[in-house]
Amino acid sequence: MSTPQNFSSIPVIDISALFGNDDRDKRRVAAELGAAARDVGFLYIRGHGIDDALFERLIDAAKRFFAQPVEKKMEVYIGHSKNHRGYVPEGEEVFASGSKDKKEAYDLSADLPATDADYLAGNPLLGPNQWPDCPGFREAVGTYYDAVFKLGRTLMQGFALALGEAPDVFDRHLTKPPSQLRLIHYPFDASAEDRMGIGAHTDYECFTLLKSTSSGLEVMNGAGEWIDAPPVPGAFIVNIGDMLEIMTNGHFVATSHRVRKVKEERYSFPLFFSLDYHTEVRPLDRFVSAQRPAKPSLVAGEHLFAQTAQTFSYQKARLARGEIALPTNTVGLSSFGRDTAVSA
Numbered sequence: 001m002s003t004p005q006n007f008s009s010i011p012v013i014d015i016s017a018l019f020g021n022d023d024r025d026k027r028r029v030a031a032e033l034g035a036a037a038r039d040v041g042f043l044y045i046r047g048h049g050i051d052d053a054l055f056e057r058l059i060d061a062a063k064r065f066f067a068q069p070v071e072k073k074m075e076v077y078i079g080h081s082k083n084h085r086g087y088v089p090e091g092e093e094v095f096a097s098g099s100k101d102k103k104e105a106y107d108l109s110a111d112l113p114a115t116d117a118d119y120l121a122g123n124p125l126l127g128p129n130q131w132p133d134c135p136g137f138r139e140a141v142g143t144y145y146d147a148v149f150k151l152g153r154t155l156m157q158g159f160a161l162a163l164g165e166a167p168d169v170f171d172r173h174l175t176k177p178p179s180q181l182r183l184i185h186y187p188f189d190a191s192a193e194d195r196m197g198i199g200a201h202t203d204y205e206c207f208t209l210l211k212s213t214s215s216g217l218e219v220m221n222g223a224g225e226w227i228d229a230p231p232v233p234g235a236f237i238v239n240i241g242d243m244l245e246i247m248t249n250g251h252f253v254a255t256s257h258r259v260r261k262v263k264e265e266r267y268s269f270p271l272f273f274s275l276d277y278h279t280e281v282r283p284l285d286r287f288v289s290a291q292r293p294a295k296p297s298l299v300a301g302e303h304l305f306a307q308t309a310q311t312f313s314y315q316k317a318r319l320a321r322g323e324i325a326l327p328t329n330t331v332g333l334s335s336f337g338r339d340t341a342v343s344a
Contacts (some may be wrong), residue, residue, distance in 0.1 A: 006223060010229070011035075013036060026167070041239060042219045042238070046235045048236060058144040060181045061134070065183070072132075073089070080129075083126055091311055108180070108181050110145075113177065134329065149272045157208070163251030177273075178301055178304060186268070210271075211236055239255055246297065246298065247284055249283035274300055274301075283297075302330075
């Protein structure tokens with residue numbers, strides 16, 4: 001039997017029953033999701049209903065965008081935005097390990113209008129995207145975002161069932177969440193053997209839905225060992241994030257992961273599924289006891305903003321100039337997950 005301490009592989013779960021009307025089948029799948037979230041923290045999902053053609057169009061759009069000169073990509077530099085959207089050049093992000101990433105990215109979220117009340121009020125994560133001048137890019141990327149976010153809503157209902165809640169218990173917190181999609185490009189680098197592309201970290205949201213073009217992702221088990229998580233054709237990789245760790249009071253653990261051994265050119269597309277910005281994330285009562293006191297709560301969007309403000313160079317510069325401030329009760333980087341437990 002696999003446990004958080006000794007797992008050496010990642011389970012594959014067919015979630016097609018979550019789209020049907022058979023409650024017994026839904027609860028069976030939910031039980032499988034719960035076991036994977038508890039024992040491993042990573043899983044593959046099949047039966048998700050998303051056409052591979054959407055992914056192929058996304059890859060094509062990403063390749064065309066990243067093939068442009070740096071000067072062209074910097075026209076939509078993330079530091080030009082007020083709500084953390086746009087191009088991320090190599091070295092912009094620094095995780096808790098202190099290493100700079102060997103990658104570039106383009107970040108987006110729900111494309112709200114410039115008249116959105118939260119955006120006009122200065123919300124740091126909500127509002128319109130910065131779209132590049134790249135034919136067909138907006139259509140391909142936007143269509144993929146909408147499809148995977150919709151899948152995330154269904155998966156969230158499965159996790160709700162796994163937690164003993166009604167499947168729609170979180171729906172009221174999913175009106176316009178800052179769920180981010182990243183298009184990540186790792187360029188070919190012949191010297192990249194045993195070299196990190198993304199340092200060890202947990203994801204800040206409820207969970208992540210990931211597709212990539214080649215291996216490189218590794219997952220930490222409870223013994224501090226790194227387990228390979230290669231792409232599986234037709235499947236998404238799903239990993240538990242900080243918010244589900246809090247909601248389950250540590251019953252689910254945000255899974256520490258990293259990208260290593262990135263020699264060949266590689267593309268990766270994670271969608272980080274979050275709750276609405278102002279949602280209070282706190283342990284569910286069923287997971288709190290005298291023996292297991294409640295973990296501190298947090299506000300979903302404030303947690304996301306605080307973590308990005310501590311990771312991105314342009315945000316650190318804004319902090320240093322006093323243009324922005326970290327929210328109250330901000331936690332440091334790498335405050336969740338098994339690497340924290342292993343190193344404690």
